Amino acid sequence: MSMQGGLDGLDQRGGPDQRVVQVTGEVLSVKRTGAYHHLTLVAPGVAERFRPGTFISLAVGGPLSGRLLRRAFPVHRVRATGAYGGTVEVVFAAVDEGRAWLAGAPAGTPINVIGPLGRPFALPKEPVTCLLVGEGCASAPLFSLAERLRERGCIVHMVLGGATEAHLFGVLEARRATRGVTVATADGSVGTAGGVIDVLPALLTRTEADVVYAGGPTDVLHAVAAAAEAHGAWSQTAVEVDMPCGTGLCLGCVLPVVGEDGVTRLVRACAEGPVFRGDRVRWGDVGTLPADAWGASAMDQHP
Amino acid sequence: MNDVDLSTTVGDLLLPNPVMTAAGCAVSGRELDQFCDVTRLGAFVTRTVTLDPRSGWPTPRVAETPSGVLHATGLQNPGLQGFLATELPWLAQRQARTVVSIAGQTLGEYAELARRVGASPGVSAVEVNLASPNRDTKGRLFGGDAYQAGKVLAVVRRDVPRGVPVLAKLVPDCAVVDVAGAAVANGADALVLAHGFAAMALDRTTWRPTLGAGTAELSGPAVHALAVRRVWDVHAAMPEVPLVGVGGIATGYDALEMLLAGAAAVQLGSVLFRDPAAPARVLKELRAERSSRAVARLADVIGLGHHTHEPADEGEPT
Numbered sequence: 168m169s170m171q172g173g174l175d176g177l178d179q180r181g182g183p184d185q186r187v188v189q190v191t192g193e194v195l196s197v198k199r200t201g202a203y204h205h206l207t208l209v210a211p212g213v214a215e216r217f218r219p220g221t222f223i224s225l226a227v228g229g230p231l232s233g234r235l236l237r238r239a240f241p242v243h244r245v246r247a248t249g250a251y252g253g254t255v256e257v258v259f260a261a262v263d264e265g266r267a268w269l270a271g272a273p274a275g276t277p278i279n280v281i282g283p284l285g286r287p288f289a290l291p292k293e294p295v296t297c298l299l300v301g302e303g304c305a306s307a308p309l310f311s312l313a314e315r316l317r318e319r320g321c322i323v324h325m326v327l328g329g330a331t332e333a334h335l336f337g338v339l340e341a342r343r344a345t346r347g348v349t350v351a352t353a354d355g356s357v358g359t360a361g362g363v364i365d366v367l368p369a370l371l372t373r374t375e376a377d378v379v380y381a382g383g384p385t386d387v388l389h390a391v392a393a394a395a396e397a398h399g400a401w402s403q404t405a406v407e408v409d410m411p412c413g414t415g416l417c418l419g420c421v422l423p424v425v426g427e428d429g430v431t432r433l434v435r436a437c438a439e440g441p442v443f444r445g446d447r448v449r450w451g452d453v454g455t456l457p458a459d460a461w462g463a464s465a466m467d468q469h470p
Numbered sequence: 471m472n473d474v475d476l477s478t479t480v481g482d483l484l485l486p487n488p489v490m491t492a493a494g495c496a497v498s499g500r501e502l503d504q505f506c507d508v509t510r511l512g513a514f515v516t517r518t519v520t521l522d523p524r525s526g527w528p529t530p531r532v533a534e535t536p537s538g539v540l541h542a543t544g545l546q547n548p549g550l551q552g553f554l555a556t557e558l559p560w561l562a563q564r565q566a567r568t569v570v571s572i573a574g575q576t577l578g579e580y581a582e583l584a585r586r587v588g589a590s591p592g593v594s595a596v597e598v599n600l601a602s603p604n605r606d607t608k609g610r611l612f613g614g615d616a617y618q619a620g621k622v623l624a625v626v627r628r629d630v631p632r633g634v635p636v637l638a639k640l641v642p643d644c645a646v647v648d649v650a651g652a653a654v655a656n657g658a659d660a661l662v663l664a665h666g667f668a669a670m671a672l673d674r675t676t677w678r679p680t681l682g683a684g685t686a687e688l689s690g691p692a693v694h695a696l697a698v699r700r701v702w703d704v705h706a707a708m709p710e711v712p713l714v715g716v717g718g719i720a721t722g723y724d725a726l727e728m729l730l731a732g733a734a735a736v737q738l739g740s741v742l743f744r745d746p747a748a749p750a751r752v753l754k755e756l757r758a759e760r761s762s763r764a765v766a767r768l769a770d771v772i773g774l775g776h777h778t779h780e781p782a783d784e785g786e787p788t
Contacts, residue, residue, distance in 0.1 A: 187504050189747055226744055233537035235690055235744050265534075279745070281505075411532040411539075412743035415501035418494075418543045419532035433525050433546065438501065454682070455528050462525035466544060 187414075188212040192280040194272045195251055200258065201333035203304045204270040205243075207256045210280040214245035214253040219312035220405055220442045223255055223282030224413025227265035238265050239410035239437065241382065242283060243307035255282065258307040258336055284413055285441045288312050288380055288403050294320030295377035298370060298400075299345070300363050300391050302328045302383030304336045305407055312380060313344045322346050324374050328363035328387075332356040347374075364390040371398040381445070383407060385453050392445025402445030408453075410437045423449040423457050431460045471726075471759050475767045478512070480712045480735050481635040481659030483595045485512035485567065488768060489725065489749050489756075492716050492739030493518050493571035493597060493639065494543065498557045499564070505746035512735055513567040516557065518599045519587065520572075521579045523549035528682035532743075533671055538692035539740040540671055542683035545573060550583060554590060562592025569637065572626075573599035576606060581625040588630035595635040598626050598658070600649075601665045601687075613641035613649060613665070620652035627657025635659040637714065642700050643668050650704045650711070660712040662737065663700040667693050689740040694718030698731050705732020705773050720748070722755025729768070730775030 192210035199205075213223060222241045228234040240257035247253050261267040272278070288308075291297070297316050299309045306327050313323045323344070328351040329335040335357065341348040350358030351366050359366050364387060371379070371394060379395040381388055382405040395402035411419040415438035424434045425447050433456070434440070449457060456463055476487045490513045496502040497517050508514045526546030533540040548556060553570075561568045570587045574580035580598070587596055600613025600622060612618045619638070627636050638653040640646055642664035650661050666687025671680040679685070697717020705713055715728030716737035725736045741748045765771050 189505055233691070234534055235537070235539055235740065236532065236534045237744060281746070409530065411534075412746075414505070414743075414746050416495060416497055416746060417532050417541070417743045418497065418526060418546050419529070419541070421526065421529060421531070421546070453529075456525060456682075460525045462523035462546070462549070465520065465522045465524045465549075466527065 186216055187282060187284055188216070189279070189281045192255075192278050194274055194276040194278060195254060196274055197270055197272060201335065202331075203258050203260050203336060205256065205258050206269065207254055208278060208280060209251045209253070210255045210282070211253045213255050213280065213282045214247040217242060217245045217255075217283045217311075218287035219315055220288035220308055220403075221283035221285050222413070222441060223257065223280055224284055224410065224437075225269065226279035227268050229268070229276075232268075234265050236265070236411040237281070237413050238269070239284075239413040241305070241308040241405060241441070242311070244311055255280070258304040260304060281414060285437055286439065288405070288442050290315060290319060291321060291378055294322075296322040296324070296374055298324050298326065298374055298376035298379045300326045300328075300367065300379060300381040300383070301336070302363055302387045303330075303334050305382035305384070305405070306336050308382055308405060309380060310337060310340055310344055317344075322374075324370065324376065325349070326351070326363050326366060326370060328352065328383075330354065363387060364394065367391060367394045368398070371395070371400060376400050378403065379445070381405070385450060388445065388448070389450030392448065392450065396446055403442055404445040404448065405442050406436050406440055406448070408436045413437050423452045423455075423460055425449065431457055433460055471757050471761075471765065471771075474757075474765055474771070476753070476757070478734050478768045480595075480637065480714055482633070483513065483567075483569075483635045483660070485735055487512045487753055488729065488735040489753050490569070490714065490735055490737045491515050491742065491749070492737035493599060494545070495739040495742050499561050499566060502742065502746055503564070506749050508561070508566040509564055511566070511749055513569050513594060514561060515569045515597055515737060516553070516561070516571050517547050518545050518571040518573045519547055519550055519553045519583065520545060521550050521574065521583060523547065523552055530681050531683070533680050535671060535688065536692065538688050538690040539743065540669055540681065540686045540688055541666065541740070542681045542686035544683060550586060554586070558590060558592060567594045568592055569595045569597050571597040571599050571639070573602040575603060577621060577625050580622050581629050584626040584629035588634050593634060595637055596626065596630050597637040597639055597662060598622060599639050601639070601641050611641055614644050616645070616648045616652035619649045620656040623653045623656035623658045637662050640664050640700075642696065642717075646700050647703055647707045650708065654708065654711050660714060660734075661704060662714040662716060663704060663733075664697055664717060667696060689718065691718040691720055694724055698727055701728055701733050702731040702775070706776060709773060719752065722752050722757070722759055725752050725756050726759050726771070727775075729771045730773070732773040732776065734772050
């Protein structure tokens with residue numbers, strides 16, 4: 168695979184106009200898994216259109232809620248058919264009241280579901296070696312990705328990290344689904360003591376990976392993208408930012424990304440992402456307005 | 471209201487139904503069209519277009535408050551040229567009834583926007599966003615006082631072709647009846663009531679403003695009753711002026727309330743973030759509303775809340 172040119176060698180099908188459905192789904196189950204919650208929703212129509220890396224947006228709080236913004240979740244897994252019709256699974260931490268409500272929602276709770284949304288992970292056209300890196304529950308979308316990659320003949324290695332053993336998601340599944348799994352915890356309770364980024368450079372060298380796929384918080388993705396670039400590998404990063412609507416309407420989830428023309432724009436993680444080429448995101452400037460961003464010079468006056 | 475003809479007029483703008491989108495809340499139209507056919511809206515209102523491209527403010531730009539959506543996006547848009555090249559053609563090709571929202575930081579900018587937008591094919595009306603800081607008055611909003619708002623409407627009306635209606639979207643935190651009067655006196659064909667309310671939130675951890683821009687506007691059901699009051703007051707003062715009600719409409723009944731208060735049409739804003747299919751739902755719910763009062767056309771409903779039940783009694787409560 169060449170490093171020249173746009174998305175050479177990577178095939179990112181789908182996009183902001185890919186078909187999406189809005190359905191009233193239903194909670195099938197919410198199971199505790201370490202520090203996280205594993206939610207399975209009946210949501211007909213989502214599974215058929217799913218590609219790894221896409222996400223769903225859920226209305227939380229029920230009909231009487233005064234909490235109005237939706238919550239976005241990377242899709243862990245889908246099943247198009249089954250005893251309950253199409254299902255979608257997501258894994259999340261109850262970090263706010265809306266997600267806490269979802270974590271406690273009994274089976275049968277109706278939930279408005281929109282999905283699948285966003286751009287998926289770009290897949291290599293050739294059978295190459297891939298390294299999948301997940302921090303915390305942001306590893307959830309990597310398992311269906313691993314499956315697609317193996318179908319294409321790719322060799323898949325996985326790195327999972329978290330603060331403690333309870334913050335690792337999918338270690339057993341990773342052992343089944345990949346050639347090799349490396350685990351790192353900040354407290355050293357399992358695997359290497361440290362973060363995913365501490366084990367990454369040696370793995371990149373050893374596996375000679377051509378592509379790195381990663382999910383996690385901004386600082387982790389920043390480091391992963393830099394390590395990939397240093398080893399001459401592509402990186403595909405799924406960003407973890409708040410998406411108030413998930414559908415591209417509210418312009419609330421923007422981050423600075425450099426386009427093919429070299430110009431930095433504030434683009435929506437939900438519509439133009441959530442998967443970006445790691446070398447295109449200005450990681451250090453996320454949450455700021457870079458002075459050289461397109462249209463930034465017009466912002467000297469407060470609206 | 472099942473048998474009621476829901477077509478309505480806002481000035482010379484003829485709409486098949488009263489449900490429009492609110493400026494900025496449906497971006498280019500393509501995002502919303504995945505969930506709600508933009509051609510079936512009463513009208514599609516674009517995001518606000520400015521002369522130069524705007525990046526918008528840093529994140530966080532949107533936050534949740536009880537029953538509200540706090541927002542400060544900073545009018546992110548591709549600028550007039552980008553809008554005319556990339557966003558308007560799609561809306562025109564889809565034959566959506568398109569109302570283009572414009573904002574300037576000087577009267578000259580409003581005039582140029584009015585001239586070029588007004589002359590573009592596929593523009594059904596121009597909506598003047600008055601919640602814009604005036605560069606010549608140290609950033610005070612044009613819409614904050616009657617004199618400045620009147621001046622904006624005068625230049626916009628002068629430069630928009632006669633057949634294209636001009637709607638003025640007012641700022642709610644001001645003497646709104648006075649500003650409304652000035653806007654109409656200077657050529658506004660209809661008034662949109664109103665923008666989000668000046669608001670802010672502070673972060674529990676940092677103890678600093680929650681949003682990247684610092685200050686913000688509040689929308690959502692939390693402001694609905696406030697917006698109904700603006701419509702009510704302006705309709706009472708100027709019952710002949712067409713009004714568009716906007717603020718926290720989430721259900722068909724919320725829309726009906728705006729019509730009863732005096733609006734000829736309504737706009738849906740932050741509800742689209744929670745339910746992008748809301749326009750069709752709100753219209754369906756509006757049709758399902760029942761009353762003992764006999765109405766045949768939507769026009770019969772407009773301002774009806776000001777009148778007592780007996781048709782013979784023309785007295786208006788004040």
